[in-house]
Amino acid sequence: MDVGEEEGRSARKRRAIMDAAAQLFLRKGYQGTNMDQIAAEAAVSKQTVYKNFADKEKLFSAIVLGISERAETFVGASVRALGEDEDIETHLKELGRDYISAVVQPRVLRLRRLMVAEAGRFPELARGYYERTAQRTLTALAAHFRDLGERGLLSVDDPAAAARHFAFLILGSSLDRAMFGMGGEHAKKDLERLADDGVRVFLAAYRGT
Structure with missing residues (x-):
């Protein structure tokens, strides 16, 4: 077996461990999950689990911070420059839908929900999660709205406030309901409608003159 194949196998095992642990944490909670269960769920030895993660806390941290990849993907792919021929409303609707x-x-x-439940046990991890998800997204949105304001496409006195308003208008009610398990699974068209409604309200306050 060559080095590349061995590295690929190790990466697959690490991913299997993280996927198994995530499922167990979600079903049983942090306290109700142990490393033996994770090894069994991942179909690997307990030694393999410990080879990849020193303890349960390190594994939980890796899973939680892995969530931030979605925020980083959103920031990198969606908060982009507005093209010269692009309509501001269309651009913001696409941003909101993403x-x-x-x-x-x-x-x-x-x-x-799991991270919120365990925030008291892992305050530093909770802070890191927030900074790498919500805060990073708000910072990127603020910079984007500042740029759009400088181009005269939006009227923005406080880019940070504009970012918070945009985030709440897009996510606020649906995220609150979903966090309490009241929202059900939204169809894509429903999410798009919620985003579009939020953009219309945002533009009513911030559209440039």
């Missing part, structure tokens, strides 16, 4: 679809989905919501 945003809500990245956040309001079952697996992300379940992991988010």
Whole structure:
């Protein structure tokens, strides 16, 4: 077996361990899950689990911070420059739809609830999660709205406030309901409608003159 094949096998095992642990944490909670159960669920030895993760806390941290990849993907792919020939409303609707679809989905919501439940046990991890997800997204949105304001496409006195308003208008009610398990699974068209409604309200306040 060559080095590349061995590395690929190791990566697959690590992913299997993380997937198995995530499922168990979501079903049983952090306290109700142990490393023996994780090894069995992942179909690997307990030694393999410990080879990849020193303890349960390190494994939980890796899973939680892995959620931030979705925020990073959203920031990198969606908060982009507005083209010269692009309509501001169309652009913001696309941004809003990408945003809500990245956040309001079952697996992300379940992991988010788990992190909230364990925030008291892991305050530093909770802070890191917030900084790498919500805060990073708000910072990117603020910079984007500042740019759009400088181009005269939006009227923005406080880009950070505009970012918070945009985020709440897009996510607020649906995320609150979903976090308490009241929203059910949203169809894509429903998420798009919620995002579009939020953009219309946002533009009523911030459209440039």
